Amino acid sequence: MYIGTIRPVESRSVELTGHSLAEIREQARAATPEGFHLVGAPVKMIKGSTELAATATFERRDGLRDVEADDRAALDAQVPEGWRLVNLRKL
Template identity: 45%
Template sequence: MLIGVIRPTESQDLTAEGDSLAAIGDALRTQVPEGWQLTDSKVTMPKGSTMLTAVGRMARWGETREIQGADVAALEAQVPDGWALLSVRSTD
């Protein structure tokens, strides 16, 4: 018997505008719900504007689950959409 550890891979984009990098960082962080992490952001200043615009990405992190199967193929068949198989160990 094998035990696999899976975790979510879901991510989403966020947008924010502000007049400083600190304001944009705050605006992005306030949009991130519990159980998610802000992973990166790209800040631009549109031509002719003094406002900064950011596109950030958040991802679900930290949550893991264990699944069991007779072989790796059986484990992979149990991994739901939006999740990834991180590790496999034997119960022996």
């Protein structure tokens, strides 16, 4: 028996600008949607300016649910489109 934990695959991005890394970090925190986590925000300097620009990327981390099957192939077949297997246990 296999038990797999799955979650929806979804990501969002938002463009940020600020005068310091702390300002970018605070904007990213404030822009984080419910159920999402910040996974990246590479920062670059804006040419001809003292400002910084970043693209904050968030991925969904909620919506976990378990699926069960007798073998791995059957378990994989139960993972719906737009979902990802994040944990696998064999009993």
